[in-house]
Amino acid sequence: MVSEFQLKKDIIEVGRRIYNRGYVAANDGNISIRIDENRVLCTPTGVSKGFMTPDMICTVDLDGKVISGTWKPSSELKMHLAVYKAREDVKAVVHAHPPYATAFAVAGYALKEAIMPEVIISLGWVPLTKYGTPSTEEIPEAIMPYLPCHDAFLLENHGALTVGTDVYNALFKMETLEMGAQISLLARLLGGARELSPENVERLMEVRRRLGVSGGHPAMCNLPEGSQASQPGAGVGDEARLKATISEVVKEVLAEQRR
Numbered sequence: 001m002v003s004e005f006q007l008k009k010d011i012i013e014v015g016r017r018i019y020n021r022g023y024v025a026a027n028d029g030n031i032s033i034r035i036d037e038n039r040v041l042c043t044p045t046g047v048s049k050g051f052m053t054p055d056m057i058c059t060v061d062l063d064g065k066v067i068s069g070t071w072k073p074s075s076e077l078k079m080h081l082a083v084y085k086a087r088e089d090v091k092a093v094v095h096a097h098p099p100y101a102t103a104f105a106v107a108g109y110a111l112k113e114a115i116m117p118e119v120i121i122s123l124g125w126v127p128l129t130k131y132g133t134p135s136t137e138e139i140p141e142a143i144m145p146y147l148p149c150h151d152a153f154l155l156e157n158h159g160a161l162t163v164g165t166d167v168y169n170a171l172f173k174m175e176t177l178e179m180g181a182q183i184s185l186l187a188r189l190l191g192g193a194r195e196l197s198p199e200n201v202e203r204l205m206e207v208r209r210r211l212g213v214s215g216g217h218p219a220m221c222n223l224p225e226g227s228q229a230s231q232p233g234a235g236v237g238d239e240a241r242l243k244a245t246i247s248e249v250v251k252e253v254l255a256e257q258r259r
């Protein structure tokens with residue numbers, strides 16, 4: 001069994017990685033690990049995630065009460081605790097502001113295109129959740145409809161959230177999400193991505209099953225058809241508007257370069 005001290009070190013390492021990758025700036029972002037049925041380790045508020053030490057990590061119960069530690073827990077703790085209460089399989093949560101994924105969230109677009117095998121196998125389509133004021137119950141409430149079927153979320157005008165079986169698993173999903181967003185945007189600048197066929201997507205789902213990948217996935221969700229979380233169109237902006245916007249930006253850039 002992994003010691004509590006090692007789990008604190010894991011949180012510190014993940015914080016260092018998301019800071020060095022530019023997924024967070026200043027004191028942004030938060031990370032947590034569920035260590036048993038009623039205890040959670042979480043990052044403190046007001047601290048850069050790239051420069052944490054073990055004594056900064058807080059221990060709280062599922063109601064948010066501090067059990068140990070002298071630092072104040074993250075102001076976004078409500079979001080983490082709501083996830084743990086709703087899904088027993090989730091053992092870690094990472095919230096960050098990776099630039100490309102957050103750009104989609106700010107522009108009002110979900111990541112719904114089936115274009116990259118790695119993204120399809122790991123995450124499926126990624127929903128855009130309704131905007132909520134940070135540190136309030138609004139964000140957990142916005143995530144809940146999608147949580148049974150997803151492990152990654154774009155938070156409207158805010159950032160991204162990933163959940164996993166451990167803190168590195170949640171981190172890797174954040175990296176996959178950001179990679180998918182970056183490639184999607186670059187493909188659009190080149191005229192649009194070529195989506196994989198439903199048949200090829202199903203083959204990738206078979207690969208996922210053979211690999212024994214755990215966690216939520218919209219293509220393997222048992223929710224009734226028509227429910228919000230099972231619909232790729234849920235929380236998706238106007239695709240035609242996005243393409244038109246990108247086209248205009250490209251034209252302006254090219255025109256500027258010719259001057």
